[in-house]
Every structure is written in structure tokens, then in C-alpha cells.
Amino acid sequence: MAEVVLEDLSFRYPGAAADTLAGLNLTVMRGEAHALLGSSGSGKTTLLNLLSGLLPAQHGRILFDGQDVSQVAPWQRGVTQVFQFPVLYEAMSVAANLAFVMRDIPDKQRSERVAEIAGKLGIDSVLDRRPAGLTLVQKQLAAIAKALVRPGVSLVLLDEPLTAAEPEHKWQLRQTLKSLQQELGATMIYVTHDQTEALTFADRVSVLHQGVILQTATPQALVEKPVHEHVGYFVGTPGMNLLEGIIREGGCWVDGIRLAAIHAADGPCKVGFRPEWARIEQRSNNVVDKATNTLPVVIRGTRTLTTSRGQSLGLAVARLGESEVVTRQTLTGLETGAGWLSIDPERILCFRDGWRLTDHA
Amino acid sequence: MKAIQAAKTGGGQWLLYLYGIYLALPVYWLVSLSLRSNQSIVGTTGDAGLTFANYQEIFTNPVWYTGFANSLSYVAINTVISVTVALPAAYAFSRYRFIGDKHLFFWLLTNRMAPPAVFLLPFFQLYSAVGLFDTPLAVALAHCLFTVPLSVWILEGFMSSVPRSLDEMARIDGHSLPYFFLRIFLPTIKSGIGVTVFFCFMFSWVELLLARTLTGSAAKPIVVVMTRTVSASGIDWGVLAAAGVLTIVPGLAVVWFVRKHLVKGFALGRVS
Numbered sequence: 259m260a261e262v263v264l265e266d267l268s269f270r271y272p273g274a275a276a277d278t279l280a281g282l283n284l285t286v287m288r289g290e291a292h293a294l295l296g297s298s299g300s301g302k303t304t305l306l307n308l309l310s311g312l313l314p315a316q317h318g319r320i321l322f323d324g325q326d327v328s329q330v331a332p333w334q335r336g337v338t339q340v341f342q343f344p345v346l347y348e349a350m351s352v353a354a355n356l357a358f359v360m361r362d363i364p365d366k367q368r369s370e371r372v373a374e375i376a377g378k379l380g381i382d383s384v385l386d387r388r389p390a391g392l393t394l395v396q397k398q399l400a401a402i403a404k405a406l407v408r409p410g411v412s413l414v415l416l417d418e419p420l421t422a423a424e425p426e427h428k429w430q431l432r433q434t435l436k437s438l439q440q441e442l443g444a445t446m447i448y449v450t451h452d453q454t455e456a457l458t459f460a461d462r463v464s465v466l467h468q469g470v471i472l473q474t475a476t477p478q479a480l481v482e483k484p485v486h487e488h489v490g491y492f493v494g495t496p497g498m499n500l501l502e503g504i505i506r507e508g509g510c511w512v513d514g515i516r517l518a519a520i521h522a523a524d525g526p527c528k529v530g531f532r533p534e535w536a537r538i539e540q541r542s543n544n545v546v547d548k549a550t551n552t553l554p555v556v557i558r559g560t561r562t563l564t565t566s567r568g569q570s571l572g573l574a575v576a577r578l579g580e581s582e583v584v585t586r587q588t589l590t591g592l593e594t595g596a597g598w599l600s601i602d603p604e605r606i607l608c609f610r611d612g613w614r615l616t617d618h619a
Numbered sequence: 620m621k622a623i624q625a626a627k628t629g630g631g632q633w634l635l636y637l638y639g640i641y642l643a644l645p646v647y648w649l650v651s652l653s654l655r656s657n658q659s660i661v662g663t664t665g666d667a668g669l670t671f672a673n674y675q676e677i678f679t680n681p682v683w684y685t686g687f688a689n690s691l692s693y694v695a696i697n698t699v700i701s702v703t704v705a706l707p708a709a710y711a712f713s714r715y716r717f718i719g720d721k722h723l724f725f726w727l728l729t730n731r732m733a734p735p736a737v738f739l740l741p742f743f744q745l746y747s748a749v750g751l752f753d754t755p756l757a758v759a760l761a762h763c764l765f766t767v768p769l770s771v772w773i774l775e776g777f778m779s780s781v782p783r784s785l786d787e788m789a790r791i792d793g794h795s796l797p798y799f800f801l802r803i804f805l806p807t808i809k810s811g812i813g814v815t816v817f818f819c820f821m822f823s824w825v826e827l828l829l830a831r832t833l834t835g836s837a838a839k840p841i842v843v844v845m846t847r848t849v850s851a852s853g854i855d856w857g858v859l860a861a862a863g864v865l866t867i868v869p870g871l872a873v874v875w876f877v878r879k880h881l882v883k884g885f886a887l888g889r890v891s
Contacts, residue, residue: 307787310787310791311791312787312790312791331793332790332791332792332793333791333792333793334793337791338791339787339788339791341782341784341787341788342784343782343784345782345784345785345788347803347806347807348806348807349802349803349806349807358792359792
């Protein structure tokens with residue numbers, strides 16, 4: 259297993275007008291479970307192909323344990339990959355498929371290794387069968403085994419490996435993958451557009467957007483301190499609320515109400531807060547009291563997610579001028595109509611030109 | 620489901636039997652003719668006994684059995700050339716984008732839009748000029764004009780249904796393209812190859828016009844021998860029928876050998 263470093267990595271397809279990937283810098287530590295999170299078209303497949311060596315690097319370097327592998331063939335890099343849909347060689351049994359990638363290793367060691375990995379993934383019973391007779395989950399487990407079986411693998415790439423699995427199998431597959439990753443200490447890069455998969459699988463997540471890595475951080479930091487509006491919006495269900503605001507007199511203001519203190523240059527900004535950081539309360543219709551941190555809104559509806567001890571918890575949706583605000587809170591007693599929105603001033607984030615203003619007071 | 624059940628047990632069943640009889644009747648007639656003597660067939664004597672003399676004639680008379688040998692050899696050459704040439708071509712059409720690929724792919728089919736007769740004269744002159752006239756190779760090459768495009772079309776469909784990640788996986792696993800193609804890719808599309816072989820064989824085996832024009836006496840194919848069985852004593856019905864029966868056999872054999880792939884292949888084709 260290796261430490262993987264990207265240095266100023268860029269890529270442009272021949273004939274394209276813009277870079278698909280622009281100046282990526284990233285360090286994935288040895289034995290780290292890393293996730294690349296991005297919507298389709300963000301360049302994640304291109305980055306994956308650069309890492310595996312299917313595409314040659316044009317600009318910048320890829321280092322495995324300090325060795326420049328930018329121009330090295332995939333097999334020499336020691337990279338293996340698990341694809342969206344299980345890829346196995348149909349003409350061979352599962353065991354032969356696994357042994358096939360270890361052709362440079364003596365027979366005895368090879369069969370031991372196959373048995374060991376198959377045992378860990380729970381596919382020992384199907385080793386002698388052809389892939390055609392297996393279920394989708396078994397096939398994908400076999401494909402994962404194929405990626406992990408070769409000793410001296412430096413990096414395992416996972417390209418949305420759970421896409422093909424049924425929802426009820428996804429969780430189990432992800433747990434298997436995660437525990438195996440920890441047990442083997444494998445360096446894994448997991449590419450996905452599904453934030454739940456990324457946040458639950460990875461030690462650290464890189465958010466890729468339009469060919470640029472916006473942020474690399476732990477799942478918790480991505481939720482609490484997104485450095486870019488897009489990260490805030492993309493991570494979290496539902497995503498971060500963003501309101502048009504303004505910074506003046508050392509604070510950020512929305513609709514003439516001061517929400518939080520911030521030390522930043524005066525000017526327009528976007529005020530962001532997660533649904534968990536705010537709550538909406540009912541207000542009697544005509545009273546508009548300009549209290550600090552509190553915005554008058556119109557409650558549009560609620561959606562119950564769970565109920566416990568007579569309290570229903572869920573999402574409340576409200577309108578604030580042109581914008582829509584979603585909060586996650588107790589819904590008991592909340593009805594459509596006028597309401598107050600209060601936001602935790604400690605957690606409010608301000609963005610300008612997309613990026614977070616960091617100098618919080 | 621109920622409708623199908625009803626059809627199985629009701630009138631539909633009889634319709635199916637009728638259709639089966641309709642299909643089998645000529646074959647039955649042919650087989651029965653081939654087992655009778657000429658006198659019996661034209662009805663001059665009342666003798667209706669079974670005889671294998673007609674088959675004996677075919678297996679002992681060199682005109683007949685070389686006819687079979689000629690036909691089989693050009694059909695085999697044609698099938699081998701078509702599949703060998705079409706496999707890499709279909710792979711290129713399926714996996715690579717290049718300038719004019721779609722036009723070229725369609726253009727392949729336009730060859731099939733012309734009846735074989737169009738190509739008679741140019742082929743005849745060409746093969747006479749290069750000394751290929753009256754050889755099985757001449758017929759095989761002429762048939763390739765039709766079977767290669769057909770094979771490319773069939774194989775391209777099968778190859779495109781194999782996900783590209785198989786190719787990528789093989790590259791990551793460190794296999795060269797030739798190794799991947801022969802050891803991994805071909806086994807994956809073997810149903811498609813079965814279907815292709817079937818179509819090449821069938822086209823070449825039943826084609827008469829080119830086969831007759833491009834051969835003289837040395838490479839005369841069986842279908843041509845059959846059209847020339849008129850002797851001084853009239854048409855030799857019994858031998859002709861026996862030759863007909865024997866001509867059906869190789870077709871049956873091919874269908875038998877590729878039947879599993881055929882069913883799978885046609886099913887795949889229907890899905891995609």
C-alpha cells in the first residue's frame with residue numbers, strides 16, 4: 259500500500275475547450291480510505307483513469323510513495339480497480355479470476371492467497387463457479403476480491419462500486435468493504451456521487467466540482483465548516499440553506515436583521531446554515547418583533563421523518579422573501595402560517611464569491 | 620399466460636402441427652424420392668422397394684463427391700476469412716471513435732443492397748485475370764463481399780453489449796490488447812461468433828449464381844452439379860433427390876453445433 263500524492267495535476271481531452279481537471283493537489287495517506295465526491299461531469303472518472311494509468315498524465319505529477327508514476331503502465335503501478343458493474347472474466351471460474359491477476363506468483367502461494375481473501379469476503383462457496391451463475395452481489399464481492407487479492411497492491415480504486423447493488427445489500431457491502439479496508443490497511447480511493455456513501459465510508463473526503471477539488475476534509479468538517487458554497491449545498495440531506503445577505507458594521511445581516519458577528523470587509527455575501535442549526539417557531543400573525551437573530555418567515559409545510567415519545571421530528575419548510583429555508587427540528591405544534599426563524603449565531607457561515615469568509619469573530 | 624395455455628391445448632396446437640407438416644412435407648418427399656429407383660419414381664414399373672443405389676452413386680461417382688468437397692471447401696474458407704476479418708473490424712467500430720466511423724459502418728451495408736448478379740461480370744474478369752477462376756478460393760472471396768459486412772454488423776452488436784470496463788480492467792490487470800482480445804474478449808462473445816458463423820455458412824452454402832459463374836469444371840460446387848444432372852436418358856430423379864438430402868445435412872450439422880449460441884445470441888439481440 260502506498261501514499262498517493264497528486265501535484266498540480268491537470269488534464270484536457272484532445273479538442274476540448276477547457277480543462278477537465280485543473281491543477282489538483284491532494285495527498286492520500288498510506289492506508290487511508292479516501293472518497294472523491296462529485297456530481298456527474300465533475301471530472302471524477304477522468305481523475306480515476308489518471309490514477310489507474312488508463313489515461314496518461316499531461317501536466318503535473320502523480321507520486322506513489324514518492325515515486326513519479328505519471329507515465330507508468332497500470333500493472334506496474336500496482337493499481338487495481340472495482341467498477342460500477344462487476345467485471346469478471348466470464349470464461350473462468352471465480353478462483354481462476356482471482357488467480358489470474360497473480361500470474362507472477364508461485365502456484366502454492368497463489369491458492370493460499372485466493373482462499374484467504376475469499377474467506378474474508380465470504381465467497382469461498384462460489385470459488386469454483388463461473389461468474390454467470392452468481393448473483394449481482396456475489397459478483398461484485400468477487401470483483402472486490404480480485405482487486406484486493408494481489409499482494410503488493412499500492413492503491414485500490416473503487417468506481418461507485420455499489421451502484422448495481424440493491425439498496426438492502428448496499429449497507430452490507432459497504433460495511434464489508436470498510437472493515438476489510440481497515441483490516442488490510444489498504445489505501446483506497448472511493449469515487450461516488452452519493453454523499454452518504456462517501457461520508458460513511460471514508461476517513462477523508464475530497465469534493466470535486468468542475469475539475470477542481472474544492473475541499474479535502476473529514477466528513478465532520480465538510481458538514482460543519484464547508485469552505486465553499488457548493489460543498490455546503492452538495493453535502494448534507496437536505497443541503498445547506500443559503501440566503502442573500504450583507505456584511506457591515508462587523509456583522510452579517512439578512513433583511514435588515516443582524517444574525518452574527520464577523521470580521522470581514524463590508525459588502526454582499528451569502529449566509530449559510532445547515533437545517534440542524536436553525537429552528538422555526540410559530541408566531542401570532544400580526545406581531546413583527548425585530549429581535550436579534552430572528553427572521554420572520556412564512557411556514558409552508560412540514561415533513562415528519564421520525565416519531566419518538568409523542569414528538570415528531572422532521573423537516574420544516576418556510577419562505578423568506580424569495581428564498582426557501584429548510585430546518586430539521588421537532589415539528590410538534592407547528593402549522594402553516596407565520597413563523598420565526600432563529601439560527602445559531604455561533605455556527606452561521608458567510609460566503610463571498612462562492613468561498614467561505616474565514617475570519618469569524 | 621392463460622391465452623398461451625389455451626393456445627397450447629386448443630386450436631393453436633393444430634395450427635402448429637399443420638405448419639410443421641407444411642415445413643416437413645418437401646423434406647419428406649425428397650427423402651422418399653432419394654430412396655427409390657427412377658423407374659419407380661416415374662411410375663413405369665410397380666416396384667416400390669427401398670434402394671440405396673442413389674446414395675451409392677453419389678459416394679462413388681467423383682463428379683458428385685468432388686462437388687460436395689468443392690462446396691464445403693469454399694464455404695469453410697469463406698466462413699474463416701469472414702470471421703477473422705470481421706472480428707478486429709467489429710472491435711474497432713465498437714470501441715473506437717474515428718473520423719467517418721459511422722459513415723463507414725453504414726457503407727458496409729450498402730454492399731448488401733446490391734444483388735450478387737451486379738458483381739458477376741467484374742468478378743469474372745478479375746478472377747480470370749489473376750488466375751483464380753475455377754478455384755474454391757475465388758468463390759470464397761466473392762462471397763466475402765457479402766458475408767464480411769454482415770459479420771461486422773452482427774459482431775459489432777455483440778461487442779457493444781460488453782461493457783467497456785472489461786477492456787479497462789484487462790489493461791489495469793496488465794494484459795496486452797492481443798492477449799485480452801483472444802483470451803478474455805472472444806470467450807465473452809462466443810455466442811455472437813456462433814451466430815456469425817451460422818449466417819456466413821448459410822449464405823455461402825445456398826448461394827448459386829456467383830458459385831456457378833466463377834467455377835468451371837475443376838471447382839464445380841454441388842448446387843451446380845445438381846442443376847446439370849440431365850443425361851441422355853432424361854433427368855436422374857433419384858440421384859438428384861439423394862444429392863438434395865445430402866445438401867441439407869451440413870446445414871443441419873452447423874445449426875446443431877451452434878444451436879446453444881444461436882438461441883442465446885438471438886435472445887441477446889432481441890434485448891439490445
